[in-house]
Amino acid sequence: MSPVDSTASLSDPGRGFARKERATPVRRGTPSPAGAQWSIDQAGMVRARTFGKFEDVVTGLGANASALLRESPIDATALQDENGALPFLDVAQLLEHAATELACPDFGMRLAAAQAMQGPAKTLGPIGIAIRNAPTLREALQYFSDHVHAYSSAARLCMEQLPDDGRIFMLFENVPATPAIQVQATEHALALMHHLVNAISKGRIRSPEIWFSHEPRAPLSVYRANFNATVRFGQSMNGLFFEDRDLDLPLPERDAQLYEIATSYVDQRFPAIPRGLATRVRVIITHLLAEGSCTHEHVAARLSLHPRTLQRRLRDEGESFESIKDQVRREVALRHLGQANVSLVRMTEILGYSETSVLSRSCHRWFSASPRQLRKEQSANAGAASPGPRESIR
Known part of the structure; x- marks a missing residue:
């Protein structure tokens, strides 16, 4: 939980693809017919253009x-x-493999920096045009959050004003959660968002604090150079903070006509995802877990709701406070189980449990295995996809 300029030990740089012999990998990806409009028709897909500079960075x-x-x-x-x-x-596994093979622990951030030079429209497509030409940063980020599936059906964004803070937090998650192979992808995504905000505000607005749920892979000076902000590791969630007052500053050089054209295009093909109260509750729970104050009453107070009203509205959405809290704990546990340098005692604290025995019981309930067994499985699964016969990559 230390800022980027404090002392912290570096984690294992990751395994990438394992080195066992295997058959030639099955090639995947969905190239589109010439002139076809891009769309995602299944979960867990990402726009290919988002990684369009991969080959340039590797060659560099x-x-x-x-x-x-x-x-x-x-x-x-x-x-391509x-x-x-x-x-x-x-894609996430490819980024991890590249970082390991090239001894480049900041590969994801390098890729984001290379893409930032070509502008948001080139990297994100029509949604990038919409974001670039929104009236304010608040509207730009909210639009991105509501239509993030135009960029990736594996990504989840949510803006929320955190309790007792006053700042706005932009939560970023990838679904499904496979933490052992998502470090580079997560650093790439948050660095890309950082560069995006800098570009559309012409350097007037930046995130003063970044959160990562993993431990640092690269030297701390690298994060300092990439984000020019306080970067905290081992947190309960990934995302960027923004000062509330900054979000209402008008974006310079916006084109209102381009904004209308781009939003009309995106709205038609990627309608906004309705976000109910359960989404807001998830963010607040994730933030409060480690503080030990994550109760039904505390969360209701943060939302200015009576506890019974919160319970009723969640029930109307087919949810309950306890089920959401349990889901969040499960996801946070899964992320940290993939990080060998996060002790079980630290995991217990992050999840807001009183002792490690409670963590063990929860893991048995969620995964039918102990935390140590799960950690071994995560370590093995990180290298499950292995390359065929090796050839020089240099």
Whole structure:
């Protein structure tokens, strides 16, 4: 939980693809027919253009991008197709593999920096145009949050004013949660958002604090250089903070006509996802877990609701406070089980439990295994996808 300029030990740089022999990987990705409009018709997919600078970054590091891609399940043609879609988990694993093979623990952040130079429209497509031309940063980020599935059906964004803070937190999650292979993808996504805010505000607005649920992979000075902000690790969630007053500043050089055209296009093809009270409750619970004050009454107070009203409204959405709290704990536990340098005692604190025995009982209930068994399985699964015969990537 230390800021980026404090002392912290670096974690294992990740395993990438395991090194067991296997058959040639099945190539995946959905290249689109010439002239076709991009769309996502299944869960867990991401826009191929979001990783369009991958080969340039690899080449810039003096390596062979084609060799890396041949070791992955991703078809090189699909990666280059701006209108195509890729399985998110395959992309996440490719980023981890590249970081490991190239001894480049900040690969995800490097990729984001390279993409930032080409502008939001090139990286994000029509939704990037909409964000760039929104009236204010608040409207830009809210629009991105409501239509993030135009960028990735594996991503989840949510804006929420955190209790006892006053700042706005932009929560970022990838679904499904496979923490062992998501560090580079998460750092890439948050760095990309950081660069996006800097670009559309012409440097007037930035996030003063970044949260990562994992431990640092790169030297702390690298995070300092990329974000120019306080970066905290081992947190209960991933995301960026913004000062509330900054969000209402008008975006310079916006084009109102372009905004109308872009939002009309996106709204028609990727309608906003309705967000009920349960989504807000999830964010507040995630924030309050480690503080030991995550009760039904505390969350209701943060929402200015009577506890019975909160219970009734959640029931109307088919949810309950306890079920959401349990889901959040399960997801947070799953993320941290993939990080060997996060002790079980620390995990117990993050989840708001009083002792490790409660964590053990919960893991048996969620996963039918102990935390230590799960940690071993996560470690093994991180290297489950292995390359075929090796060739030089340099």
